[in-house]
Amino acid sequence: MIMGNKKIDYLVFAAEKREVSSFLKKAKKVNDRVFLITINNKRILLIVTGVGKNAIKRTLKNQNEFLQDIKAEKTFNLGNAGALKSIKASTILKIGKSFGNNGKEKLILDSSSHVENITVNSLQNKKKLSRQFNNAYTVDMELFHLAKAYPQIISYKIILDTFRFNPKSIIFKFILPLLAKKNNKLLYNFFISKYCS
Helix, strand or coil, rough: CCCCCCCCEEEEEEEEEEEHHHHHHEEEEEECCCEEEEEEEEEEEEECCCHHHHHHHHHHHHHHHCCCCCEEEEEEEEEEEEEEECCCCCCEECCCEEEEECCCEEEEECCCCCCEECCCCHHHHHHHHHHHHHCCCECCCCCHHHHCCCCCCCEEEEEEEECCCCCCHHHHHHHCCCCCHHHHHHHHHHHHHHHCC
């Protein structure tokens, strides 16, 4: 175990390694899902959860014994999201409200931000979702479930697929790896400048 001191500055959750690969370059592996990074004297514990509600629940359950001893100054969710409004790809948004369970439940994450996120259980038609949740800016598959476990979570989403793109289109599948790589670097630089300088 490389953790030593269980007090850390930031606990960061991300769904996939590709969303945080710039962090992982400097990280020490604690276990298959957990990585420890020190940047400018800030100790960051990064948990890669996997995509979707079931992955979140499984990861939180499997890492429960480890996580219950962690004392973090702040907890974050960083990752990609789909746009439900006309927003440029690679735009970083701080989420204010997160909706889950088909919009039946709402969690306030930041009362100063008007950006709303819908957490869905599977890929859905974005045009239909944008009509159903006309105030929502983004859609993802994890935030609501993380926020239930960590009510003080701070979430930054970076737009991966815009309202114009269908995630199933051939063009999108071609540019997805390039955009994911660009987003990861932008999100990393944003986070470091805001929280680790």
